[in-house]
Amino acid sequence: MTNDFAADVLICGAGAAGLTLGIELARRGISFRLIEKMIQPFPGSRGKGIQPRTQEIFEDIGILDKVVAAGGIYPPLHEYQDDGTYVEKNPIENVDPAPAEPYHIPLMIPQFLTERIMRERLREFGRQVEFGFQLCSFEQNQDGVVARIAGPDGEKAIRTRYLIGADGGRSFVRGALDINFPGKTLGARAVVADVALTGLSRDAWHQFNQGDMERMVHVCPLAGTDLFQIQAPIPLEGEFDLSADGLGRMISERTGRDDVQVHSVTWVSAYMMNARLADRYRVGRVFLVGDAAHIHPPTGGQGLNTSVQDAYNLGWKLAAVLDGAPDRLLDSYEDERRPVAEAVLGLSSRLLDAQKRGEMRRGREVHQLDIGYTGSLLSGEISARSGSLRAGDRAPDAPFKGAAGQPARLFQLFQGPHWTLLVHGPRPEGLTPRPGLRIHSVGPRGDIVDQWGHIRGAYEMEPGECVLIRPDGYVGATFCANHAAKLEIYLDRVGLSSIEEAV
Structure with a gap:
């Protein structure tokens, strides 16, 4: 292998964080490779809420109008009572936009559509995701990183100046660096599924048995699609039927209704809710972003947004250092972003507790407009x-x-x-x-x-x-x-x- 660098930056993981970082580097003319071990794009709706601060970022990187056109706003919430009637509520505190804060309403768009738009933006810069490539190992020194990557043509070694782990909650990069990932399991297991169903209208977010962690089920129409997203707690132990028939039976048993029929499932996941934060975001020339650095319960719609903002913070700093700025500029990434993730973990956990009591309401605290870095060395x-x-x-x-x-x-x-x-x-x-x-x-x-x-x-x-x-x-x-x-x-x-x- 020669001493030439294959790219200035190697990004492992093409979710929202990796794509944001790729766009940030591409528009600054920085060479990079963006690899993803899956052979095709993530197909699910998981991170469907785009908060106002992330909307500002999407405006900056040139995709906000497309995101708005592809998605929509959250519908009103129908909270059903035991007798089959419902109370209509607005789960999101709406505030009129102001000159200083033009975006105040969280957007709803399935994650797979958001990431599709981001990949299209990346292609406008002449770059693209390399699917089917997996990081196998890496070593670093003061000059760069040697990474071994397995792809369709076998395993190869490449040299890069920086390696970014944007590879999710089970991050290979974080594990290889032996970075601790302390936190806790929150005593809740849930299923989330994208389905085609009939029997519920698309003009409302339907919630049954709110606050009952054994019988609760939420069914929300997914803006920009013909699908619904099902969210529901499930038993902590044992198998759970994730088929269309199984999800349909769950809805029938928990709601007492037999008119809601699940016809097909396009994506489904059963998961334990965790709140965890990496001890470090940087080791030498290797960095963690997004879920590789922090994982949150889904309450409050903070995960994808925090991940995007990690990459947005790191991108310009990487480009500046590669263009001659002092390396210590990169230390400000962890100094600025880790406290934000710590605060978001607390917020998401508090909202989960409120949801268990049937009292959750999302206000300004989830919009991420008040995040700042006043204690930073860059301030x-x-x-x-x-x-x-x-x-x-x-x-x-x-x-x-x-x-x-x-x-x-x-x-x-x-x-x-x-x-x-x-x-x-x-x-x-x-x-x-x-x-x-x-x-x-x-x-x-x-x-x-x-x-x-x-x-x-x-x-x-x-x-x-x-x-x-x-x-x-x-x-x-x-x-x-x-x-x-x-x-x-x-x-x-x-x-x-x-x-x-x-x-």
């Missing part, structure tokens, strides 16, 4: 400011008018792999443009006109104040124009050194 308060927005906070959206009169939004300026610097007033002297950084001046003589005051309301910038936005939509640094020289130190740390002009 720089270079100079004091009066506003409440701090480095590490999610960067708000805001509508405005361009100097030419066209309406636009901040999220449109942020969209892409670059950093964005918002300056209230003229650009600070000595702060020069450079690759990967776009500078915009807010004000009557700037290229951004805060026509409706939404930028002022969200960012609370005084004249001369500046806010630096990271590629993943979080505030990297805040400072005053007269401290621009200190910003250069920060920019060097993240790989945005200035380029001297030729004379």
Whole structure:
């Protein structure tokens, strides 16, 4: 084998996390291979809820409109009583969108459709998933990773600079690194199935025996398909009939109805609910993302969303280091994302307990809009400011008018792999443009006109104040124009050194 690198990054696992990371690297021109041991795409609906923060990410990577078109919103909930009547409820707390937070309603789309759209986006960059390839072993040193991969043509060794384990809750990569995966089994076993059935309408999410962990069953129409998703607790021990006949009998026995008929099953899984968190996310040149690093009960719809956001956080940092930024930038991945997973595990477990009591309701806490990294080493308060927005906070959206009169939004300026610097007033002297950084001046003589005051309301910038936005939509640094020289130190740390002009 030669010493040439087959790719800068090898991603093992083509679920939502691996696909997000692939898109992030592809749009930055980073070479990678994305392998998946299954011979065809995952066929199930499992992670069907897309939270508002993930919708913002999907807008950035260019797939949100397709996701919305392919899916839909959650229907009202029909909670059935013992006499066959039902109470209609809205299980999701709906809040009107605001200029700073344009998305407030969780979307429903089966995971297999989300991942199909992500694969299509990847192909737009000329890249694709390699199905039927399995990681067998790997070794690393200070220069890279040697991985042995088994595929249709046998086993081969390749060299790569970084290896990413996006290979799920039973991660081979995590096991090979001997990383502990502590947590607990939550005393609940459940079945989830995608089925064709008749006897229930498609305009409601049907719930029977809510709070009874022996008789509860949920039947929800899957937006974008003709299928329904069945979710139900099942006994902790023993075999359970997962066929169409078996699922049909379960529904009949638990509801007392014989008019609901299950005709076919397209995907089904029986699983124990667990809450686990890896002790480490990084060992040298190997990283864990998504379910390989954390697994959650499905309550609250947090798993897929947290996985996508892991990859979104890691992607730009990998690209920056491969482009010359200091390696320590990669340490911020675990520092920022592991506490988020720990908090999400607690939230999902609390919601599971509420569901057992028949009291679960999803509010803002599941939207993931309040996730931030204010304690991160990448969050720089270079100079004091009066506003409440701090480095590490999610960067708000805001509508405005361009100097030419066209309406636009901040999220449109942020969209892409670059950093964005918002300056209230003229650009600070000595702060020069450079690759990967776009500078915009807010004000009557700037290229951004805060026509409706939404930028002022969200960012609370005084004249001369500046806010630096990271590629993943979080505030990297805040400072005053007269401290621009200190910003250069920060920019060097993240790989945005200035380029001297030729004379």
